């Protein structure tokens with residue numbers, strides 16, 4: 001018997017029309033893809049719309065994103081590259097005492113809002129990114145800020 005291309009059936013709920021969709025995906029298309037998860041554009045419905053599903057090597061759907069218009073695969077690839085990683089310190093929920101802290105530590109606490117990244121804080125304070133990282137680590141240890149997290153967001 002000759003080996004045929006295996007097809008894996010995956011199902012997902014379309015974020016546009018809320019319908020559950022079943023799609024058959026060539027195993028080779030995923031296993032031989034240059035990147036992982038693999039973006040696959042699926043068009044369906046009336047009026048026709050497109051969603052992109054991102055399938056990992058184990059055929060789990062990692063994300064589903066809607067697009068208003070039918071996109072080419074190339075465009076979808078660009079979308080996934082627009083995600084950027086940044087390091088963001090988060091403040092304490094309650095106000096913290098600033099007594100005994102240096103000027104730069106106070107300035108940093110004032111600027112930390114859970115949105116500004118380490119890079120943005122460094123620029124605002126005109127100090128190096130490394131210095132901000134070290135200061136943030138110290139402030140976490142001193143319980144003056146909550147934590148430092150790596151967040152991924154769309155540009």
Ligand SMILES: [Zn+2]
Pocket residue numbers: 014015016017018019044045049
């Ligand atoms: Zn749909």
